[in-house]
Amino acid sequence: MCVKNEQVLHQLNKFIGHWNTEGVISSSNNNAEVKITGFDSYEWIVDGFFLLHKADVVIGSDNSKTHEIIGYDHFKHHYTMQHYDNKGDSGFMTATVNDGIWTFSSDRLRFKGGFNEKEDVFSGAWEQLTPSKIWTHLMDIKLSKTSE
Numbered sequence: 001m002c003v004k005n006e007q008v009l010h011q012l013n014k015f016i017g018h019w020n021t022e023g024v025i026s027s028s029n030n031n032a033e034v035k036i037t038g039f040d041s042y043e044w045i046v047d048g049f050f051l052l053h054k055a056d057v058v059i060g061s062d063n064s065k066t067h068e069i070i071g072y073d074h075f076k077h078h079y080t081m082q083h084y085d086n087k088g089d090s091g092f093m094t095a096t097v098n099d100g101i102w103t104f105s106s107d108r109l110r111f112k113g114g115f116n117e118k119e120d121v122f123s124g125a126w127e128q129l130t131p132s133k134i135w136t137h138l139m140d141i142k143l144s145k146t147s148e
Contacts, residue, residue, distance in 0.1 A: 008072045008074075008079075009048070009049070009072065011097050012042075012051050012070065012079075014115055014119050014122075015042040015051060015053070015122070016042050016043065016044065016051075016148060017041070017042060017145050017146070017147055017148045018039065018040075018041045018145070018146045018147045018148075019039065019040040019041065019042075019122070019143040019144060019145050019146060020038075020039060020143070020144045020146055021036065021037065021038045021039060021040050021055070021057055021141065021142070021143050022035075022036060022037055022141075022142050022144075023035075023036035023139050023140055023141035023142060024036065024139060024140050025059070025060075025138060025139040026137055026138065026139060026140075028136075034059060034060040035060065036057055036058070036059050036139065036141065037057065037058050038055065038056050038057025038058055038064075039055075039056050039057070040053065040054065040055045040056075040057075040143055041053070041054045042054075042070075045069075049071065050069055050070060050071045051069070051070040051071075052067065052068075052069060052070075053066075053067070053068040053069075053070055053081075053083075054066070054067055054068075055068070063086070064085060064086065064087075065085060065086040066083050066084065066085045066086070067083065067084050067085075068081055068082065068083035068084075069081075069082050069083075070095075073094075076094075077096075078094045078095060078096050079094065079095035079096065079097075080092070080093075080094060080095075081093040081094065081095055081104065091106060092106065093105060093106040093109070094106075100114045100115065101113070101114050102114055102124070107129070108128060108129045109126060109127070109128055109129070109138070110126070110127050110135065111124055111125070111126045111127075111141075112124050112125060112127075113125065113141075119145075120144065120145040121142060121143065121144050121145070122142070122143045123140070123141065123142040123143070124140075124141060125137060125138075125139070125140050125141075126138040126139045126140075126141065
């Protein structure tokens with residue numbers, strides 16, 4: 001593996017392991033606040049070139065299971081994130097990391113956050129694009145590492 005590959009893939013090492021997930025979807029209009037609880041895991045696959053991210057969370061009373069493949073596009077200089085869920089939906093996001101701040105982006109969602117100093121908590125905020133093309137706060141999320 002070349003040095004460039006090692007550097008960009010090394011950033012993903014911080015995610016490896018099992019995580020407790022908790023969060024809150026903000027109340028809006030007539031909708032009450034919604035709690036999020038569950039588990040996430042990240043493991044290397046395909047000889048260490050991609051991460052498999054599995055999420056199993058309860059959002060309010062709805063169980064959401066997602067599998068996501070995370071890689072790196074050397075031509076576009078960003079991480080790629082293709083996900084599939086238990087409702088038959090799939091989607092694509094990109095990610096970058098600058099000065100320890102991770103940004104995930106799609107057409108309708110974006111995330112900004114990072115790791116704490118010990119790298120055992122990953123947290124941040126998600127925003128969504130409204131029909132009137134305004135980014136609004138959607139939820140806060142926190143993953144706490146339970147094991148490697």
